[in-house]
Amino acid sequence: MIIQVINQITTDSSKPVSLDRGGLFGDGFFTTGIIVEHQFCHQKLHYDRLVKSAQKLQFTDFTLSAIENNIVELCQKHQNAGIRISISRRQTQRGYAISPRAEYDCTIHLSDLTDAPIEFCELIDANTSVSYNKDLAGIKHLNRLDSVLAASEVLTKHQEVLMYHEDLVICGSRSNLFINIDDVWLTPKLDRCGIEGITRRRVLKMFKQQQIKHQITSIDRALLDQASDAFVTNSLIGIWPAKSINGRALHNKDSNHFKKLVTRK
Amino acid sequence: MIIQVINQITTDSSKPVSLDRGGLFGDGFFTTGIIVEHQFCHQKLHYDRLVKSAQKLQFTDFTLSAIENNIVELCQKHQNAGIRISISRRQTQRGYAISPRAEYDCTIHLSDLTDAPIEFCELIDANTSVSYNKDLAGIKHLNRLDSVLAASEVLTKHQEVLMYHEDLVICGSRSNLFINIDDVWLTPKLDRCGIEGITRRRVLKMFKQQQIKHQITSIDRALLDQASDAFVTNSLIGIWPAKSINGRALHNKDSNHFKKLVTRK
Numbered sequence: 001m002i003i004q005v006i007n008q009i010t011t012d013s014s015k016p017v018s019l020d021r022g023g024l025f026g027d028g029f030f031t032t033g034i035i036v037e038h039q040f041c042h043q044k045l046h047y048d049r050l051v052k053s054a055q056k057l058q059f060t061d062f063t064l065s066a067i068e069n070n071i072v073e074l075c076q077k078h079q080n081a082g083i084r085i086s087i088s089r090r091q092t093q094r095g096y097a098i099s100p101r102a103e104y105d106c107t108i109h110l111s112d113l114t115d116a117p118i119e120f121c122e123l124i125d126a127n128t129s130v131s132y133n134k135d136l137a138g139i140k141h142l143n144r145l146d147s148v149l150a151a152s153e154v155l156t157k158h159q160e161v162l163m164y165h166e167d168l169v170i171c172g173s174r175s176n177l178f179i180n181i182d183d184v185w186l187t188p189k190l191d192r193c194g195i196e197g198i199t200r201r202r203v204l205k206m207f208k209q210q211q212i213k214h215q216i217t218s219i220d221r222a223l224l225d226q227a228s229d230a231f232v233t234n235s236l237i238g239i240w241p242a243k244s245i246n247g248r249a250l251h252n253k254d255s256n257h258f259k260k261l262v263t264r265k
Numbered sequence: 266m267i268i269q270v271i272n273q274i275t276t277d278s279s280k281p282v283s284l285d286r287g288g289l290f291g292d293g294f295f296t297t298g299i300i301v302e303h304q305f306c307h308q309k310l311h312y313d314r315l316v317k318s319a320q321k322l323q324f325t326d327f328t329l330s331a332i333e334n335n336i337v338e339l340c341q342k343h344q345n346a347g348i349r350i351s352i353s354r355r356q357t358q359r360g361y362a363i364s365p366r367a368e369y370d371c372t373i374h375l376s377d378l379t380d381a382p383i384e385f386c387e388l389i390d391a392n393t394s395v396s397y398n399k400d401l402a403g404i405k406h407l408n409r410l411d412s413v414l415a416a417s418e419v420l421t422k423h424q425e426v427l428m429y430h431e432d433l434v435i436c437g438s439r440s441n442l443f444i445n446i447d448d449v450w451l452t453p454k455l456d457r458c459g460i461e462g463i464t465r466r467r468v469l470k471m472f473k474q475q476q477i478k479h480q481i482t483s484i485d486r487a488l489l490d491q492a493s494d495a496f497v498t499n500s501l502i503g504i505w506p507a508k509s510i511n512g513r514a515l516h517n518k519d520s521n522h523f524k525k526l527v528t529r530k
Contacts, residue, residue, distance in 0.1 A: 001328075001352075001369045003335050008376040009346055019374075023353065025409040026291025057410070058417065063266075070268050081274055082359070087266075088288065094347070094376050096409065096416035096439055104266045109284075111273040111359050132397040132430075136410055143408035144290035144361065145322070145401055151361035152323065165397075174361055 008094070020105065022088025025096065026142035029053035030086040033198070033235045034113055036265050038075050040083065042235070045198045050087065053139050058098055059089065067106055080113040082236060088142065114236060116264070118158050120243035120252070121232060123172070126150040126161035130170045130193045138196040147173050160232050160240070165193050167220045175232035175240070176200035179224065180254060185214040186223070199233035202262050210261075231255040238264035273359070285370065287353025290361065291407035294318035295351040298463070298500045299378055301530050303340050305348065307500070310463045315352065318404050323363055324354065332371055345378040347501060353407065379501060381529065383423050385508035385517070386497060388437070391415040391426035395435045395458045403461040412438050425497055425505070430458050432485045440497035440505070441465035444489065445519060450479040451488070464498035467527050475526075496520040503529035 008017045021027035031046045040046070047064055054062035067085065074083075086107045091099040128150040136143065146163065150173035153161050160172040170188050171177055176197040178187045185207060190196050207214040229250050230242040239262050241255035273282045286292035296311045305311070312329055319327035332350065339348075351372045356364040393415040401408065411428065415438035418426050425437040435453050436442055441462040443452045450472060455461050472479040494515050495507040504527050506520035 001331055001371055003331060003371045003373065005335070005339065005373045005375065008374060009343065010377055020288065021413075023285065023288040023293075023372075024295075024351070024407070025413050026407050027410060027413050028288075030289075058414070066266055066268060070270070074270065078274065086289070096412045097419060098413060098417045106266055106268045107288075108268065108270045109273060110270065112275055128400050129398050131401065131408070133394050133411055135393050135414060136396065141410055142289070142291050143396070143410045145292060145406055145408045146398055147361045148286075148290050148292050148363060149323070149400060152363045154362060 016092035018090050018092050018103065020088060020090055021102075022086070022105070022142055026144070027057075028086060028088030028142045029057060030084055030140055030142065031198070032082070032084045034264060035075055035078055035081040035083055036113070038079055040071050040075055041265050042198055042202070043071070045201060046085070049140065049198065050085065053141065054087065056139050057141060059087065059102075059104060062087070062104060067108075070108065074108065074110065078110060082111040082113055084109040084111075086142070117237050117240055119241070121158055121160045121240045123160055123162055123177075123230065123232070123242045123245045125246060126153050126163050126173060128153060128163065130163040130165050132165045132193045134192050137192050137194060138190050140195045160242075162245075169219050169221070169224050170194040172232045175234045175237070177219075178203065178231050178233070178255075179219065179227035180229035181223065181226045183213060185212060185254075186217055186219055187214070188219050189216055197233055198235050199238060199262065199264070203233055203239065203258065206258070206262050229253055229255050231258065233262075235264065238262060281357035283355050283357050283368065284359075285353060285355055286367075287351070287370070287407055291409070292322075293351060293353030293407045294322060295349055295405055295407065296463070297347070297349045299529060300340055300343055300346040300348055301378070303344055305336055305340055306530050307463055307467070308336070310466060311350070314405065314463065315350065318406065319352065321404050322406060324352065324369060327352070327369060332373075335373065339373065339375065343375060347376040347378055349374040349376075351407070382502050382505055384506070386423055386425045386505050388425055388427055388442075388495065388497070388507045388510045390511060391418050391428050391438060393418060393428065395428040395430050397430045397458045399457050402457050402459060403455050405460045425507075427510075434484050434486070434489050435459040437497045440499045440502070442484075443468065443496050443498070443520075444484065444492035445494035446488065446491045448478060450477060450519075451482055451484055452479070453484050454481055462498055463500050464503060464527065464529070468498055468504070468523070471523070471527050494518055494520050496523065498527075500529065503527060
């Protein structure tokens, strides 16, 4: 363990220390995507998410232009990559409250573009609950300890765990969920918890375009048990059909087809 | 805005980058206290909290000794200070899941010891809800966006805002709450949300020692409206009597007395 001391005692130091509130409070937001063949895939959706998150978390005067310019350069340099763009708040003032003079940091993480995952996943219930807060719901903010603990329950490469708020299933540890019941595709409402994923949004758009019956709704355990087909989504994977939910087999008739329509690229 | 690029693409860089998961996911925990006359006040309670948080958040093999040694030195050097001790996780592996080879960072922030606050506070309802998660409740972890948004609603130096989960009051933006109804002191249950504060624990101990009737319970808005006396607590303040709740005046008969029994020192 490395111990670092940050001395903000004013009599000891001449100028105030600017504190990274991302690390102090998780005070920020991010998006995760991929660069394929020098293109940042679905960049408009990623940039829209960043702007919307900034508004909801009161990052006033947040602008994209410098970030966009940087990404253009990075895309020229790197053919394929995983990319995470994080924005956090910085200020000299102590305590939780946001200072009117807060500054923002942007960190862009580039990583190897991982292969598309193995063909099917197995969905099982997580022990870790999803965090519930109507004021933070939907946003991909930096408060992700629930996902950290849930993702640590995943034991194999073909597993994803399902996170609940009480009796309602909300999402996977790193994905959104779609299930089919009686030829209607259902996905959990995210107005109280969970993240509105970019691939989720693309799937919903595809459903509308293809006139596929679907509903954004509350899904409890009893309803989940009726699913005949299911898949999870995220920007690194695209659509990942689920071969089973808690050991009960599914048919993947439609989800295999959708996988080709909404690719991660 | 400063933009930093962290390149983890393995073909580009020889060795893997160690990522600060405190900033990435709020993956860590902290405690906030005071140093008075070269003593870290209530240090046993602070250290106990750190160990308990480490256990709950799966910081395996976390040990205090190096931190304790550092604090001993800092206390020799500084007569009075505010102190925050933060522990976060670091690993080279991407994604939410905790690596078995995670390393820990400790950051100790020293700041000016602020004056005791003005004599009374006014409690008003926050618009921001408290985050609800039974697996994270009670812990002073780094996922504090709810407190950030609520504390930003505080408009004056003598205000504290009350945070709710649905109809239940849970805490202040930076404090725990105690209210008196019919000569019984009530404080919200924190098994689903909120932080178990160190001053809250000291108040409960004092109640037991002095045989003062008290109860840890659910407090809804109707019950809150019946309070005749109230105070909030934290380690920087001690006990802060509330002169009113949402504009309704309180008498502070007992809370003024308790303030002398449970000081911040």
